[in-house]
Amino acid sequence: MGILPRPFFARDVLVVAQELLGKHLTYLSKEGRLTGRIVEVEAYKGIGDPASHAYRGSTSRNAILFKGPGFAYIYFIYGVHYCLNVTTTKRGVVLIRAIEPIDGIEIMRKRRNTERFTDLTNGPGKLTRSMGITKELYGVDLTTGKELFITNPEDKEKFDIVSSKRIGINVATEKPWRFYIKGNSFVSK
């Protein structure tokens, strides 16, 4: 099981976004090990993308975007939810929109208090709540393998990648920078 190294993230955000599909996201929480297969992502370019948080320059919230590739960018949205992102080069970020639970499913189910399996992690706010990801993990280095990291799974399952328009934004919506695994039931609507 190989932890994705810095060079993996040090590429164009569109390349990193597509290659993150099928990878395993692991968070070593206090309650136990939580792992999920990444099935849906969105790419945000820092430069020239009005929908990116880095578009207007460095602020206290997005300072980590200017630090370099391979860090966790987590922000609080709508006063209710957290969203998990991964930094790449040139202030680009990849938003993790959905995962498929692998390890720690009972922990996730307990946190979410829901019956439906697919409701655990089929959205950006849902997966962070299921895994217990908060702003405490803001800026964590994803390449050290300590708390939060991404690995290349041994069982390389084949899948088709579908691209479409991004969701939930009001600017630059024409960019087809949302990528997901075709036919996966955890992909949001």
Next chain:
DNA sequence: TGCTCGATTGTCT
């Protein structure tokens, strides 16, 4: 210092 609204979700109609 005050006000607006967001890379969402769950609930009610």
Next chain:
DNA sequence: GACAATCGAGCAC
């Protein structure tokens, strides 16, 4: 399908 929840970043004054 419509909308409330609820915090803080970002911008206007």
